[in-house]
Amino acid sequence: MNVKPEIKAEPSTMPDGYVLEDQVGHLIRRAHQRHTALFMAMIGDEQITTTQYAALVKLYQMGELSQNHLGRLTAMDPATIQGVIRRLTLRKLISHRPDKNDKRRRCLSLTSAGRDLVGRLLSNGPKVSKATLDPLSPAEQQQFVALLKRLT
Amino acid sequence: MNVKPEIKAEPSTMPDGYVLEDQVGHLIRRAHQRHTALFMAMIGDEQITTTQYAALVKLYQMGELSQNHLGRLTAMDPATIQGVIRRLTLRKLISHRPDKNDKRRRCLSLTSAGRDLVGRLLSNGPKVSKATLDPLSPAEQQQFVALLKRLT
């Protein structure tokens, strides 16, 4: 081991018991980091991220969607979904055609490669969820997800 | 209202009941987005982000820390904390001096402006946590935070 004493200095007096590590925002952020790491390790494709996976699965489920609509379904604003779609299109997992009735819209859909990929990864999704919730008992897992759903 | 019928097409058949919106990772991501928005609206400074706040509060509590040590205490890797510290230093909220015993380290501490700012914002921290948890009853809030702490 290569331990080193950390710097010590006089802390400021804190108003009664404000502990950063107990704040719900900090805990959510850390839970998000942990989930992302589990996802990248387990989803079965080195390149696919959580948001890319969400977009692919939604298109797989819904068949054809406009870009912003897909963004709303996956909780991404227009600027964010634009980049996600651009990268998936570059990898030829998504294709697009103009909308007949609305010249502003891009009709997005999966390519056959995209459908194949989702087909391969889809069974890993539940495994990631399972691993994420693993520290909790089954009853606690159900409770946690139920509470989490109400925080949206 | 300016509603527009969304594109419709044939969805692929999904393996039994995989609902993206029910996956814990997606819910955590959305909870994180919601918390960040509440934080930025309520913390009392337009520029300070959640991670910058965490770094400032830790320095306020601990007095003086090396950069990577601060990163570990706030769950940021060296590349991330580097950018956070650079921006806080640019705003003259943090200063640094070389470590006497270890030439690799930067000893970070708050400037008086940094201490003043933390002093002003600190009372808003609990308000953000309260707002984040507001959809839950007090008992549920306690439960949720307890479960969340075990997912780390």
Add this chain to the structure above:
DNA sequence: GCAGCATCGTATGCGTACAAACGATATCGG
């Protein structure tokens, strides 16, 4: 119709978040 407003997708800028590689420094084992 047509003016005003809404929505579509794009672009820029800033701020996390992390992998990977790096040079400098520190420590440990032999």
Add this chain to the structure above:
DNA sequence: CCGATATCGTTTGTACGCATACGATGCTGC
């Protein structure tokens, strides 16, 4: 003492995430 190893902070590259502004297109109400 010295080579192997670990840690420190930096840099580069990629990917969200959102604010803001933009031009193009669609819709609504007068």
